Amino acid sequence: MLLCLACQEYRVSYPLSDPKIQTNKSDLVGKWRFERGLLLSDSSELSYGTNSIEIRPFNLHEYIIKLVPDSIETASDVMLFRGFESQIDAVRYANMTFLEGVDIKPMYSIYKFEVLGEKLIFWGVPEQVFDSLGISITSISKHNKFMKKHSSRAIWLHQYEYSKLPD
Numbered sequence: 001m002l003l004c005l006a007c008q009e010y011r012v013s014y015p016l017s018d019p020k021i022q023t024n025k026s027d028l029v030g031k032w033r034f035e036r037g038l039l040l041s042d043s044s045e046l047s048y049g050t051n052s053i054e055i056r057p058f059n060l061h062e063y064i065i066k067l068v069p070d071s072i073e074t075a076s077d078v079m080l081f082r083g084f085e086s087q088i089d090a091v092r093y094a095n096m097t098f099l100e101g102v103d104i105k106p107m108y109s110i111y112k113f114e115v116l117g118e119k120l121i122f123w124g125v126p127e128q129v130f131d132s133l134g135i136s137i138t139s140i141s142k143h144n145k146f147m148k149k150h151s152s153r154a155i156w157l158h159q160y161e162y163s164k165l166p167d
Contacts, residue, residue, distance in 0.1 A: 008158060010130035011107040012137040015095040016086035016144055019061045025085065027115040028055050028063065032162035040123075040157050053162065058082060065096070082106075088144060091151050094122065110147070112156055118164040123156035130155070 034051045038044070050070040058064045065081040072078065080099040085092055094113050097106040111122040133155070137143045 008126060009109045009124035010127045011109050012143065013105060013107060014137050014140050014143045015108045016088065016093050016110060016147055017140060019084040022085045022087060023060055024057050024063065029057065030055060030167055031165040032120050033165050035161040035163050038159040040159055088147055088151060093147065120162040122160040124158040125155045126157050129157060
């Protein structure tokens with residue numbers, strides 16, 4: 001799953017599903033190299049810096065995701081996430097949350113994604129686009145309903161492409 005992509009996309013208090021519903025899939029596990037980011041509304045490049053992500057199982061249902069920028073100045077430059085997959089109508093989504101203190105209520109960034117052979121492609125909804133919809137996500141079921149309505153719509157403006165690295 002992914003990324004300070006989470007810095008640019010919408011974040012809410014509720015994931016799309018309970019983590020225990022979906023079992024981890026091996027096609028996500030491994031190291032991935034950032035190739036490019038696109039703003040799909042005008043096909044311009046997203047300036048995002050070069051990085052790699054490492055996705056490893058945390059348990060049967062969740063992953064630990066480590067985002068490592070190419071130029072690390074301090075240990076805090078490496079970001080850790082906890083994530084799990086949700087599927088709605090055969091569309092795969094990553095529910096991502098920063099690993100923070102135990103007393104902090106998690107905020108979830110949601111990414112639609114596909115694994116196409118050795119390519120991992122994520123799509124994110126920019127925070128300002130989500131805010132412009134005027135929607136309040138107050139439960140998992142409301143988030144799920146929102147996603148069913150918007151899964152194929154043009155709100156998924158950020159695209160991030162990664163290539164699999166040898167282990």
